Every structure is written in C-alpha cells, then in structure tokens.
Amino acid sequence: MFPPADRRSAFTNAPMGIALTTPAGVLVDANPALCRMLGMAAEVLHGQSVLDLVHPAGQAGASQAHATLLAEHRQPMRLETRLMHADGDEFPVQVTASWVDGSSAGDPPHLVMIVEDITDRKALEAQLLHRSLHDPLTGLPNRLLFHDRLQHALERGSRADTPTSVLIIDLDDFKTINDTLGHHTGDLVLVAFAERLQTVLRSSDTAARLGGDEFGVVCEHTDRAHAELLVGRLRDAFQDPLVVEETTIPVHMSIGIGHVESGADPAHAHQRVVREADAAMYATKRHQR
Missing domain, CATH: 3.30.70.270 (Reverse transcriptase/Diguanylate cyclase domain)
Incomplete structure (x- = not known):
C-alpha cells in the first residue's frame, strides 16, 4: 500500500475528477481536476449532494444507479450522465463509483467516484453517427x-x-x-x-x-x-x-x-x-x- 502522503498526492494530481462522498452521496472531498471541471472550489462543493450537480434530466437515472450501488456493494457503478458547470453549462461525463468499507483506523464507509469529461468522445460519436446517416x-x-x-x-x-x-x-x-x-x-x-x-x-x-x-x-x-x-x-x-x-x-x-x-x-x-x-x-x- 502507498503511504497516506502518496495517496493524497495521487488524489490531488489525478488527471480525472475524483470525489469522495458519504454513502448517501454527500461530497466530502473533491480533487482539483473535478473542481476545474465543475468551476467550483472544493470548499464550495463540500457538503453538497452529488445528485444536485447532475443535470435535471439525468437525476432520476443517477438516483437509480446510486441505489443499485448501495444495494450491491461489490459491483462498481458506471453511468453516463451530464453535470452542470457553475456557469450554467452542461457537459457529458462518465462516472465510475465504488463502495469502500470502513477501516480499522476509524475511516467510515464511503464512496469513491471517478468522473471523466467525455465531451470530445461524444462529439466524435455524434460526428461518426452523422456520417453514417x-x-x-x-x-x-x-x-x-x-x-x-x-x-x-x-x-x-x-x-x-x-x-x-x-x-x-x-x-x-x-x-x-x-x-x-x-x-x-x-x-x-x-x-x-x-x-x-x-x-x-x-x-x-x-x-x-x-x-x-x-x-x-x-x-x-x-x-x-x-x-x-x-x-x-x-x-x-x-x-x-x-x-x-x-x-x-x-x-x-x-x-x-x-x-x-x-x-x-x-x-x-x-x-x-x-x-x-x-x-x-x-x-x-x-x-x-
């Protein structure tokens, strides 16, 4: 296992967004990549529900995926949805979330979410679909x-x-x-x-x-x-x-x-x-x- 300092460095320097949340989906920590993606500081994100960051049209699907993850801890959740930037724009993401059991050191159970901006991929898919039709x-x-x-x-x-x-x-x-x-x-x-x-x-x-x-x-x-x-x-x-x-x-x-x-x-x-x-x-x- 990496020592805590190295784990924190990986969290901070990861190129993709990472969020740590409570089992209920309340944000505890967000890395810089996720903050840039959303246009919000970590202090602002702290305490918000992840579902509040999802575009309204995708909230029902995100809620269902979250419920499935809580019911089936062993199976990571994968979801494509759209998040809202602080300026009101929306953008597509792929979210992979995993359940983490509490540790003997006193860490409570929590969720780790990897958030990838897939704007370029979606644009390419749309371009390829347009060409095919x-x-x-x-x-x-x-x-x-x-x-x-x-x-x-x-x-x-x-x-x-x-x-x-x-x-x-x-x-x-x-x-x-x-x-x-x-x-x-x-x-x-x-x-x-x-x-x-x-x-x-x-x-x-x-x-x-x-x-x-x-x-x-x-x-x-x-x-x-x-x-x-x-x-x-x-x-x-x-x-x-x-x-x-x-x-x-x-x-x-x-x-x-x-x-x-x-x-x-x-x-x-x-x-x-x-x-x-x-x-x-x-x-x-x-x-x-």
Missing part, C-alpha cells in the same frame, strides 16, 4: 436515414390518423451530364439540386439522397392532393437551370408519388409506399421520353 456529397440524409424517418412518420400518422406521402425523384439524362461535362461537374449539379430542393420543402419534410441521381422526400401529414401541389412547386422551382462554375445546366426530373392513407398500419405501409412512388417515377420517366 448522411450523404457525404450533398449532406442530405442517406437511404438508411430516409427509411428511418419514413418509419417514424408512418408511426406518427397511424397514431394521429394523418396521411403520409413519399416522393421519389430521379434526374433525367444525368449520365449525359457526367459524360459530357465530367464527374466533378456532375457532383456539383447534385449538390446544387439538393440545395434548391430543400428551399421548396417544408421544415417537416425530409429530403434524402437515395443514391446516384435519385432523391426521396418524406412528407408527413400530407395527402395525395397536397403531394401533387408539392410536385408542381418543385417543377416550378427547376424551370430555371442550375448554374455550376459558370456553366448553365438545365435539369429535368421524373417524380413519382406514393401515398398512405390516415391510420394505416406502418408495418405494411412502409415498403408499399416506396414501391408505389418508385413505380410512379418510372412511369413518368417512360411517358416523358
């Missing part, structure tokens, strides 16, 4: 997120007894753009198309790039008549050609509509509405040739 070229949701948003829209529509519509959009003769102007210009056309597409949609609509030159739109609370009005607005918006690197490029598109009536069963409606919109889009493309 969004098209890297246009920044729009990708096919996976499109289907997730559609499922949620159908579930909300079932509960609220409201209709849902889906648009499938394909750029006509996009291969010609790539072949004549190059893939770089083709990519810029897709980006410009996505930007103009979003200017027409409502905030409740979800536009996605499904792959290649194919796009999809989930329209909540939208019956077929309103979906047809949206298609009309989209066609009006693309009457003017796109201008990419000083090159004027007319864009024509085929659009298909799929529709789900109010209160439909989401489990059966999901694939059907996409197939319906896809078939309608190809029918439009054949008709326009």
